[in-house]
Amino acid sequence: MTHLEKLRVGVVGVGFIGELHARIFSEIPTADLVAVADPDKERAKKIGEKFQCRYYQDYSELFNEKDIQAVSICVPDRYHLEPAIAAAKAGKNILLEKPIARTVEDAEKIRKAAEDNGVRLMVAHLLRFDPRYVQLHDRIQRGDLGEIIHIRAKRQNPKSIQDRLQGRTSMLYYVGVHDIDLVLWYTNSEVEEIYAKKVSKMYKEDCIFVLFSLKNGVVGSLEFSWSLPESYPSGIWSEVEIVGTKGAGHIDICDQGLVLCTNGFNFPDTLHWPEYNGKIFGDLRDELMHFVEAITNHKELLMPTEDSIKAVEFIEACLKSIEKGTPIKLG
Numbered sequence: 001m002t003h004l005e006k007l008r009v010g011v012v013g014v015g016f017i018g019e020l021h022a023r024i025f026s027e028i029p030t031a032d033l034v035a036v037a038d039p040d041k042e043r044a045k046k047i048g049e050k051f052q053c054r055y056y057q058d059y060s061e062l063f064n065e066k067d068i069q070a071v072s073i074c075v076p077d078r079y080h081l082e083p084a085i086a087a088a089k090a091g092k093n094i095l096l097e098k099p100i101a102r103t104v105e106d107a108e109k110i111r112k113a114a115e116d117n118g119v120r121l122m123v124a125h126l127l128r129f130d131p132r133y134v135q136l137h138d139r140i141q142r143g144d145l146g147e148i149i150h151i152r153a154k155r156q157n158p159k160s161i162q163d164r165l166q167g168r169t170s171m172l173y174y175v176g177v178h179d180i181d182l183v184l185w186y187t188n189s190e191v192e193e194i195y196a197k198k199v200s201k202m203y204k205e206d207c208i209f210v211l212f213s214l215k216n217g218v219v220g221s222l223e224f225s226w227s228l229p230e231s232y233p234s235g236i237w238s239e240v241e242i243v244g245t246k247g248a249g250h251i252d253i254c255d256q257g258l259v260l261c262t263n264g265f266n267f268p269d270t271l272h273w274p275e276y277n278g279k280i281f282g283d284l285r286d287e288l289m290h291f292v293e294a295i296t297n298h299k300e301l302l303m304p305t306e307d308s309i310k311a312v313e314f315i316e317a318c319l320k321s322i323e324k325g326t327p328i329k330l331g
């Protein structure tokens, strides 16, 4: 009988997504959730007790735990730099929630800290584990669509997301980064020019629309919004449409195959982190399992750090374009 080696993991920041990370690490057979940390003392205690692991208010105590081999950092994007660097210095392999950081400068510091300390780093870009988006990517790579001509993506959410985040981050960092990474991943190119506009009638950002061209001649657009009415039946409405010289691909995620009609229509999540048979399944679980397997068996990580930095470069150019009211050319 072979002994199953489990990766010993800690989670830093156990809010919305961090609690899901903690739960998944406690459920998958290849990992052991050893500890969680959160500056909100009550939150750390609640999650630690829920998943029967150690808990700390100060993440440096978690990093001092010798038996922890990897950490998942799930703090808000504006705080990524400090714990990511501290984790690297403590010799922990790192799964860092997207975006890697708010600026390319900070992102480079995180990459350097990981390299200098010989730890592995993966930024958690969920669409790279979503079966719909990955299959379309593989078809593009195989040449089924020919040479790409144009690409369009959108990600819209109800306005309650603004009530939760209270203007603490931009929609480009919180949701847009998914599709920005997707555009660069699908087209395998780099940005040439970006023109972004925002509307703020209800909140700081109601929507951001972006037009862009890439160095390989592809043109495209992105539509991000946090303005859907609360009566909207699903939490996310995302789409991508990509057209090439030989074919086209289209993903439209409005409902996810399950429609409930109780108090109005509802399209529950069936693919990101649905709960059934007493566990969390979906692409978030696949992403965490991939990270654990790659660290344990010294395999390649599916999300190159370089790509996560290019997504931040794209966002910085969008924000600059919004501020200046003009298109921005990149290197």
Ligand SMILES: NC(=O)c1ccc[n+]([C@@H]2O[C@H](COP(=O)([O-])OP(=O)(O)OC[C@H]3O[C@@H](n4cnc5c(N)ncnc54)[C@H](O)[C@@H]3O)[C@@H](O)[C@H]2O)c1
Pocket: 012, 013, 014, 015, 016, 017, 018, 037, 038, 039, 040, 043, 059, 074, 075, 076, 077, 079, 083, 097, 098, 099, 124, 126, 173, 174
């Ligand atoms: N992959 C996805 O689909 C997805 C979904 C949601 C959020 N995220 C990402 O996860 C991260 C967290 O987002 P969230 O919505 O869970 O945020 P959140 O506000 O719900 O939770 C953040 C938690 O971190 C804690 N925290 C705050 N400052 C900290 C610090 N300096 N050190 C340690 N902990 C700190 C807070 O007390 C809170 O419990 C962000 O980077 C976000 O973009 C990814």
